[in-house]
Amino acid sequence: MGDHRREFPEQEQKVTSHHGDRRTFLQQAASVGLAVGTGDWCRALAAPIPSTKIRGSVVSGKKPLAGVRVSDGLRVVHTDASGDFRIRVGPDSGPFLFVTTPSGHWTDSFYVATSAAARQRPVFRLKPRAADPSHRLVYMTDVHLSEGNSSESVKRMKRTIDEINGLDPLPDACWVGGDISLDHREGPRYVELVSRLKMPVRHSVGNHEFQLKTGDPLGRFRQLFGPTYYSWDIGGLHCITLDGCHLDTTGGKPGRVIGQFGRRELQWLAADLAAVPRGMTTVVAVHIPLASNYPPRRGTTAEKSPQWIITNAGQAIDQLKAHGVKLVLQGHLHENQRMMQSGIEFVESVSVCGTWWAAKSGEREDATSGEPRGYRLVDWSGERLIHHYRGSAESRVDAAGEIVGRPGKLPANKAADLLVNIFDGTDTTRVRAQIDSRPPVTLKPSSRGRHFGDLQAAHHWSWTIPSSDLSTGKHQATIRIEEPGRPRQEFTHRFTS
Ligand SMILES: [Zn+2]
Structure with a gap:
């Protein structure tokens, strides 16, 4: 893939002008919505939605856009040849009316309060974006701004954002996977940080966006970023942001956030998927995972620990499978873990905050399975x-893995029992290791790895080196990694015995 800026000078210009719009839009949202806490937005979202038919339109530049999908969070309709749409809404509608921004166009203002749209004809104004045959998204999840080592969290996030702005090719969009820390009132500071990104941003909601003790637990998220589930197209890819966070009130008062889809969200998902043009590749992002082996690695089950996984994910997975979805990006658990289920790859993607910004200044920040904090490129x-x-910024490690503990010295002429962490390894990854020029051995996956409390770390392999391979002197370990469909990788580690 080439350099967008060099090959498409027009795009740079458009992205920059759009960047200005987004900064203003987000900062206005932050100052009005968060500082005041009430206002037009709150009133509009709290207002009842009358049973009526909304008429509106979608334009890009000055041109009407035909065939654009518009939804009330339940139903999905298309604009006609004049760019106009009609949608029936009512008390069963979601709080937002939103447009699935089509490929080649963009707006950050992709939603309006449904009750407001029922009173005044909505017009969604998009801007054209330059076309490019190759595309990239950056998926960055679990920001947890100000948690742990608070001042480090802001400094390190700035470095990550500068790094993403320097990627070549530059991502078309940044998809944030939730847990921004809106429950800690970090909205304005987060918005200031993310406004620095050169590319547009879409957000997922996480459990740390809920203000549990207020009458409007998702108020801050909705005021800043709009609907908690919606879809958007970019570069011929259909992207679905799911919510799946549910405030558990079984004790009679707001308790904790658990993973559970509401009925309306599942009905909307079916309508959204049905409206996707045949053959269009679809990617899903959701904060709390639909599928993960995290609960058993924590010695529990999904039923006992619904805060870690979506308990009624089956219906959504069936829909995604029926539609040929190949990739689901997930957050929440602060580690890489990839698994295939129903022909779909479910990826828990590493947290950008590692282990909630636990590292002190100058130390590397690692996620819960020991891989450096970072993000994922699609x-x-x-x-x-x-x-x-x-891996990102000060915590980046160029190698695809490392020997756990990074030992500089191993006892001479004694067998060594090591663990190898392949940062994004999965059960089809083949790991071979050798000392100096001795014959390589194939390693077996290990359940011994522990990096975070009692959590059995993902993607660790066991390596027992016989005493005969550890004569007194300098040695080099070479680890080779193969996985079907991915480039081979290798890294080395030097030590003495
Ligand atoms: Zn979370």
Whole structure:
């Protein structure tokens, strides 16, 4: 893939002007919505939605856009040849009326309060974006701004954002996977940070966006970013942001946030998928995972620990499978873990905050399975879609893995029992290791790895080196990694015995 800026000078200009719009839009939202806490937005979202038919239109530049999908969070309709749409709404509608921004166009103002749209004809104004055959998204999740080592969290997030702005090719959009820390009132500071990104941003809601003790637990998220589930198209890819966070009130008062889809969200998902043009590749992002082996690695089950996984994910997974969805990006658990289920790859993607910003100044910040904090890049061209993990900024490690503990010295002439962490490894990853020029051995996955409390770390392999391979002196370990469909990788580690 080439350099967008060099090959498409027009795009740079458009992205920059759009960047200005987004900064203003987000900062206005932050100052009005969060500082005041009430206002037009709150009133509009709290207002009842009358049973009526909304008429509106979608334009890009000055041109009406035909065939654009518009939804009330339940039903999905299309604009006609004049760019006009009609949608029936009512008390069963979601709080927002939103447009699925089509490929080649963009707006941050992709939603309005449904009750407001029922009173005044909505017009969604999009801007054209330059076309490019190759595309990239950056998926960045679990920001947890100000948690842990608070001042480090802001400094390190700035470095990550500068790094993303310097990626080549520059991502078309940044998809934030939730847990911004709106429950800690970090909205304005987060908005200031994310406004620095050169590319547009879409947000997922996380459990740390809920203000549990208020009458409007999602008020801050909705005021800043709009609907908690919606879809958007970019570069021929259909992207679905799911919510799946549910405030558990079984004790009679707001308790904790658990993973559970509401009925309306599942009905909307079916309507959204049905409206996707045949053959269009679809990617889903959701904060709390639909599928993960995290609960058993924590010695529990999904039923016992619904805060870690969506308990009624089956219906959504069936819909995604029926529609040929290949990739689901997930957050919440602060580690990389990839698994295939129902022909779909479910990826828990590393947290950008590692282990809630636990590291002190100068230390590397690692996620719960020991991989450095970072994000995931999704690249696609036509139907070919690949993704990979990338450690970030001060915590970046260029190698695809490391020997746990990074030992500089191993006892001479004694067998050594090591663990190898392949940062984004999965059960089809083949790991081979050798000392100096001795014959390589194939490693077995290990359940011994622990990096975070009692959590059995993902993607660790066990390596027992016989005493005969550890004669007194300098040695080099070479680890080779192969996985079907991915480039081979290798890294080395030097030590003495
Ligand atoms: Zn979370």
